[in-house]
Amino acid sequence: MTPSPPPSSDQRVLLADADAFYVAVARLVDPNGVGKEPLVIVGGSSNRGVVTSASYEARQYGVRSAMPTSQALRLCPKAVVVPVPLDACATKSREIRDALEQFTPIVEPASIDEFYLDLSGTEHLYRESLEATASRIRAAVLDATGLSVSIGGGTTRLIAKLAAKEAKRRPGRRGTGVFVVPPGQEAAFVSGLDLADIPGIGPKFQERLGRYGLRTVQDALPYDVGVLEGWFGKRTGRWLHDRIRGVGSSHVEHRPRTKSLSHEETFSEDLHEDDDLFRELLRLSVRVASDMRRRGYRARTVTVKLRDADFTTRQAGHTLPEPVSADRSIIETAEKLLRRLRRARRTSARLLGVSVSQLVKDEAPAQVSLFGPEDESTLETEKDRTISRMVDDINVKFGRKGIRRGAEVKRKT
Ligand SMILES: [Mg+2]
Numbered sequence: 001m002t003p004s005p006p007p008s009s010d011q012r013v014l015l016a017d018a019d020a021f022y023v024a025v026a027r028l029v030d031p032n033g034v035g036k037e038p039l040v041i042v043g044g045s046s047n048r049g050v051v052t053s054a055s056y057e058a059r060q061y062g063v064r065s066a067m068p069t070s071q072a073l074r075l076c077p078k079a080v081v082v083p084v085p086l087d088a089c090a091t092k093s094r095e096i097r098d099a100l101e102q103f104t105p106i107v108e109p110a111s112i113d114e115f116y117l118d119l120s121g122t123e124h125l126y127r128e129s130l131e132a133t134a135s136r137i138r139a140a141v142l143d144a145t146g147l148s149v150s151i152g153g154g155t156t157r158l159i160a161k162l163a164a165k166e167a168k169r170r171p172g173r174r175g176t177g178v179f180v181v182p183p184g185q186e187a188a189f190v191s192g193l194d195l196a197d198i199p200g201i202g203p204k205f206q207e208r209l210g211r212y213g214l215r216t217v218q219d220a221l222p223y224d225v226g227v228l229e230g231w232f233g234k235r236t237g238r239w240l241h242d243r244i245r246g247v248g249s250s251h252v253e254h255r256p257r258t259k260s261l262s263h264e265e266t267f268s269e270d271l272h273e274d275d276d277l278f279r280e281l282l283r284l285s286v287r288v289a290s291d292m293r294r295r296g297y298r299a300r301t302v303t304v305k306l307r308d309a310d311f312t313t314r315q316a317g318h319t320l321p322e323p324v325s326a327d328r329s330i331i332e333t334a335e336k337l338l339r340r341l342r343r344a345r346r347t348s349a350r351l352l353g354v355s356v357s358q359l360v361k362d363e364a365p366a367q368v369s370l371f372g373p374e375d376e377s378t379l380e381t382e383k384d385r386t387i388s389r390m391v392d393d394i395n396v397k398f399g400r401k402g403i404r405r406g407a408e409v410k411r412k413t
Contacts, residue, residue: 010183011250012120012130015160016100016137016149018113019168019177022053022084024147025092029085039079041072052084092145094361099144103137106254113149116157118252134178153180158248159189161199186246193217198243208232217244261295262303263287264353270309272348281338282331284354289330290392292356298323299356302330304337307351316340323360326384330356 018024022042027035034040041063043052049069054076061076069081093112100107106118119133126133134151141149152163159181167179181189194216195201195209206215212231214220220228221244229237242248263284271277281304292299303317316337324330334354 010120011155012118012122012153013155013157013160013250013252014117014119014130014134014137014151014153015110015157015164016096016115016117016141016151017164017168018096019148019150020053020055021092021113021147022089023055025089026082026085028092028146029088030082034080034082037080039076041069041076041079041081042084043081044069045081045083049081054079091361092147095145096141096147096149099141100137102140103133106252108253116160116252118250118254120250129180131176131178131180134180135176138177148177150177151179153178154189154246155181155183155186156246156248156250157252158199158243159186159246162190162193162197165197181246190244190246191217191221195220195244200239200243220244259359260355260357261288261292261297261299261359262353262355263291264305264351264355266307266351267349270348270350271352274342277338277342277349277352278335280352281334281354284352285331285334286327288354288356289325289327289388292330292359293325293362293388293392296362297356297359298325298362299330300324300358300360301356302333302337303355303357304334304341305351305353305355306338306341306349308345309348309350311350312345313351314341314345319358323358323362324380325362326380326388328384328388329380330354 023040026040026042038055038057039061040055041051041058042054043050051063051065051067051069051072053065054063054072058072058076058079061079063072063076063079073079073081089112093109096113097107097109097115100115100117104117104119104122108116110116117137119130122133123130130153134153138149138151141147150164150167152160152165152167154160154163163179163181167177190198195214196206198217201209209215209220220240225238225241227237228241231237232240265280265284267280271280300323301317301319303315305313305315307313318333318337320329320333324333338352
């Protein structure tokens with residue numbers, strides 16, 4: 001048998017996977033309704049609808065994800081069917097990620113409710129076992145979001161994923177929601193599983209494996225890589241050979257979130273007059289602001305970049321006490337910054353840019369207080385935001401020229 005390289009024992013990978021995510025969020029959204037129902041199905045309620053997720057209680061009736069809702073209701077007639085609370089799910093997913101990032105910056109979302117974390121090298125930092133860190137992470141997520149996650153850990157992504165399944169499988173026995181495979185135990189852990197447990201082995205592959213009498217990992221272990229390659233092809237054979245020994249990649253890819261949005265313009269001719277520069281600034285600010293709203297963000301920091309004719313690049317930024325999204329807030333802040341840059345050096349400019357950073361997701365805008373009383377302490381009012389959104393809507397319908405601000409129109413003509 002060809003020996004496989006042992007996974008490097010200093011890698012510490014976790015997979016945090018929310019428990020019955022859609023159901024849990026639906027319960028949080030409606031604590032007195034869905035929140036009190038044990039039998040919950042989230043998904044399409046129409047004749048052709050399918051189950052997105054079912055509560056653990058409903059699963060005991062045989063209800064499964066992707067099953068037609070009609071079939072699910074025959075199995076579990078008392079279940080309450082609710083649509084997927086999409087916005088709340090997106091918000092909760094971000095909140096989970098925020099909580100996880102308190103422990104490591106290297107977080108890779110694998111789906112809306114599953115995140116890989118790389119905690120390599122943190123043992124010294126936290127002075128505790130990976131289990132202990134995972135338990136603290138679990139508690140922190142619960143505190144911050146009201147959602148429970150199961151966490152699996154090990155030296156590779158594969159092991160972490162399988163361990164998370166194990167953590168869910170035995171909620172009663174250990175009750176911790178955490179299962180970590182110690183370094184060196186990967187092969188022993190995987191050897192107890194069915195081949196169908198291994199991610200990537202779907203029903204079709206299971207059927208092929210079955211033709212050779214392979215159902216469990218134990219069944220497949222005696223065959224060396226050449227035999228497996230002969231049966232399933234070179235790539236798949238090698239892949240299977242490695243997986244059943246717990247060998248896989250440890251690489252968790254840090255995927256930064258959108259950190260900033262910007263628009264800049266290099267002028268065909270250098271601009272010298274303040275009027276011209278401020279007109280461009282207005283245009284760029286409006287573009288950045290509407291771009292940001294379209295992506296559902298608010299920003300705390302506005303930065304203006306100016307490249308002088310001699311290629312000196314200067315920047316000025318301002319961080320606001322709270323995130324903003326209305327044109328007015330972005331424009332006013334950008335204007336202050338450009339004035340500051342121009343005061344410091346008044347020369348021709350070849351490039352101007354506006355960017356926003358420290359972005360936060362804009363929560364679902366309240367449609368209530370349309371032009372109602374406002375809290376004077378806020379930087380921008382709901383009215384500002386409503387106007388900006390109305391302008392966005394009109395621009396979507398009629399193109400960007402639908403509405404231009406007075407100054408834009410006046411100076412453009
Ligand atoms: Mg999940």
